[in-house]
Amino acid sequence: MSQKVIKYIGRTTDFRGSTLWELVSTLPNWGEGRMVIRNMFQRYPEPCYMRILKVQAEDAQANEIRKVRVTVEKTWRGVTQPKPVEIFSTSYKADYELVPVEEESKFLNNSKKVAPVVLPKHIEFPPLLREYIREETGEANPMMKVHFKKTHNKQARVAQPGEKPSKEVSMDLGQPAKVASKLYEGLV
Amino acid sequence: MLRAGCQLLGQASVAKTGSNNFALEFVRWRRKPRWLPVAKSKLFRVPERKKQTEEERTELMRLHNQYKTQLRSVRQYLREEVIRYEETSTADHIVLTPEQEEAEFQRCLDENAAWNAAIAKEREIRLAKERDEKVVYVQERLEAKKLRDEERLERANARVLHEIEQSKTFITRENLDAAIETALANPVDHNFAIDMGGNLYYGRNATQFPQETTNEPPQQALSN
Numbered sequence: 001m002s003q004k005v006i007k008y009i010g011r012t013t014d015f016r017g018s019t020l021w022e023l024v025s026t027l028p029n030w031g032e033g034r035m036v037i038r039n040m041f042q043r044y045p046e047p048c049y050m051r052i053l054k055v056q057a058e059d060a061q062a063n064e065i066r067k068v069r070v071t072v073e074k075t076w077r078g079v080t081q082p083k084p085v086e087i088f089s090t091s092y093k094a095d096y097e098l099v100p101v102e103e104e105s106k107f108l109n110n111s112k113k114v115a116p117v118v119l120p121k122h123i124e125f126p127p128l129l130r131e132y133i134r135e136e137t138g139e140a141n142p143m144m145k146v147h148f149k150k151t152h153n154k155q156a157r158v159a160q161p162g163e164k165p166s167k168e169v170s171m172d173l174g175q176p177a178k179v180a181s182k183l184y185e186g187l188v
Numbered sequence: 189m190l191r192a193g194c195q196l197l198g199q200a201s202v203a204k205t206g207s208n209n210f211a212l213e214f215v216r217w218r219r220k221p222r223w224l225p226v227a228k229s230k231l232f233r234v235p236e237r238k239k240q241t242e243e244e245r246t247e248l249m250r251l252h253n254q255y256k257t258q259l260r261s262v263r264q265y266l267r268e269e270v271i272r273y274e275e276t277s278t279a280d281h282i283v284l285t286p287e288q289e290e291a292e293f294q295r296c297l298d299e300n301a302a303w304n305a306a307i308a309k310e311r312e313i314r315l316a317k318e319r320d321e322k323v324v325y326v327q328e329r330l331e332a333k334k335l336r337d338e339e340r341l342e343r344a345n346a347r348v349l350h351e352i353e354q355s356k357t358f359i360t361r362e363n364l365d366a367a368i369e370t371a372l373a374n375p376v377d378h379n380f381a382i383d384m385g386g387n388l389y390y391g392r393n394a395t396q397f398p399q400e401t402t403n404e405p406p407q408q409a410l411s412n
Contacts, residue, residue, distance in 0.1 A: 011234060125265075147257060147264045169257055173254070174250070180246050183247055
């Protein structure tokens, strides 16, 4: 008898790994203190990993992949978040992978950081709104503040007074990246 | 549900292919309705996943970020402007000094008190009138009850007297034999017919009436 060959039929997926419950349920002490990674985030050169702090089992629901409530300390693109994060609604995704203890140093020693992005403080108005404001205030070139909301995993920041922004933000299409300049051949 | 869908499908196909007398042609059910299952021929079809090239992905991401920053900045500006306008404008309210506010409040209080006094006066008059009316009404009802009771007593008295009067002809144990004798001596036959004119027609012979009366024309019924 020849060996059985499993042929998969169906849509392919970008996920690789197993669900969080599959990992956690087989580990001693529910894997507390162990390191897990999301394979989807391994596209970044900066280290992305999570360390399990607490595990709470949840009842299995019929016809659903089993979820689990796990509190983790999350490091994303080289930045460790100050508060522990709870994973529940995404725990069913078959994209988690357990890091063996001897390989943890690979992530811990990776000290790459995202290049800081400094946004300008002001941006011009859209054309019609600019005309209205010119009429109302008489200002020749009115500007508004750039929207920015500070979060823990945001890598950009707004320029301080007198600082030169590293990124231009304008009310037009902007300059295409060098990689994508091919797309605009003969158009610009 | 499914069957209804199939029927609709059938109708639609008839309307589409058959000759119709109208200029209109409805093409509402052109595709498979959503609630029908996947066609057998499409059951194992796996849709292809389109891969974006690196440059396309980068450029779309850049445009998306650019657009979101622009839009959020405009929204933020407009939101702040609305707040600024609401704080500074006097369009929907009149700004008053504390003294003016106090005076206005006092004026309102006085007006309210005056209204209350006027209404209290009206209410006093109305309540007094209502009280008088109530007294009169109760008095009337009491007198009517007195009258009613008296009448009732009179009626009862009259009835008792009537019954006493009637009791004189009652059959008692003493005159029972005499009453039976009288009844046997005078049998009464109630079997008779009566016509529209009130005439009596006796049909039996064995009555207390004499024989000759049956040959005579029917006598006039007595009206009592």
